[in-house]
Amino acid sequence: MLNQEISVLIAESDLETQRLYRQRLIHDPTIKLVGICSSMSSANLLLSQTSCDLLITEIDLPDGNGADLISLALTDYGVRNCVVISAKNTASDIKAAIDNGATGYILKGEPEAIDIAACVRVVASGGSPISPPVARVVLDSIQAKKGRDNRKKDGARVVASPNNPLSPRESQILELLAKGMSFSEISKTLQISCHTVTAHIKKIYRKLQVHSRGEAVYEASQLGILEK
Template sequence: MNTGETTVLVVEPDLDTQRVYRQRLIHDPDIKLIGICSSIASATALLAQTNCDILFTELNLPDGDGLDFIRRASEDLAVQSIVAVTSKNSAADIATAIENGAVGYITKQDSDLHDVGNYIRILRAHGSPMSPTAARVLVDALRRKPTVKPVVSVAASRPAVANPLSPRETEVLNLLARGMSFAEISSVLNISCHTVTAHIKKIYRKLQVHSRGEAVYEAAQLGILPAM
């Protein structure tokens, strides 16, 4: 995340909660509040037009599943950091939100939204804001999960490396590897050039590279792409 002004979007249908967000964010000189939306449709339209560093979203939304919206915002709309701020606190909701791209989870029952500025500072420091209830739900779920001893093949030449890229980022990288321009990738994936650029910046950051060639080479070494 950049060290300058941080762009923030809030998706929250409750008017009183919207008011708290606005009071806490609008006067912070390091934050640009690009909008407070009540629905997925309005948030999606706004994200298609502007860059967003941080998205705070409720999961109970009037026009769709907030968990699906998190996935779309992360993969297709190039939002860098997403935090669920919600009254839902089941292990399934928390796990799905994280799997879909959320980097934080705040339950409204034990959280004071006046601390939203602190959540942003945590994100800017590459941390993950997590309320105590959400953290305990995850810990309890992991404790209940049966441990399966892995079978290791003696013939394995090297340990498997998890793909650090999202499915959309992997798509973009595959097209980059084929020599396509940003405009061509935009056309093939039906996304804006701005979104393509945002995906590529995230790819470079995750692979710790600075060019197309380095990204393709590193991805091939990790097994994300076929060896060149």
């Protein structure tokens, strides 16, 4: 795409920021500015009427979330790449945008946000423009997931014991609790509802005479039900 004209659509509600983006892009011969929209609905409408290579969006739009617009652009309108340029810097906003398909995330106030043409060229060359604070959030998320996965691998297992008052299903759920799985993860693993998982866990707590996950794992270990 480097030697071709890159078509860009922008979703941004702030008028001064719109002016800056237009000023930076309008005279670049390698970039075709398809339009600048002030809302998610207007961007959605324009996407349905034209095609573009790159969507640049703010997360905080007057009538919706930019992460949802990214999903629409990629799945419904065949947009190749989507980049966020936003003042929103929380881990949840960053993760939502990336999970929905964003290939870059720039924070307003960072130098990359001002040089928007350079940002477009990075995407066109196959790169991912990303602010250093965002990169840190992404790395922290990856490391946290790795830690959770390792804890699940290191979990205890239920062994046959005459002291085990639990049913086979309850024993199975206890084993997953000991691996550090959340209720929703247990639900997905066993393909049962979260309500059913909660009901089983209440029975486990009652039978072991405990009130928490940690107490349940400890008591089961003491009874010889769980072992590493």
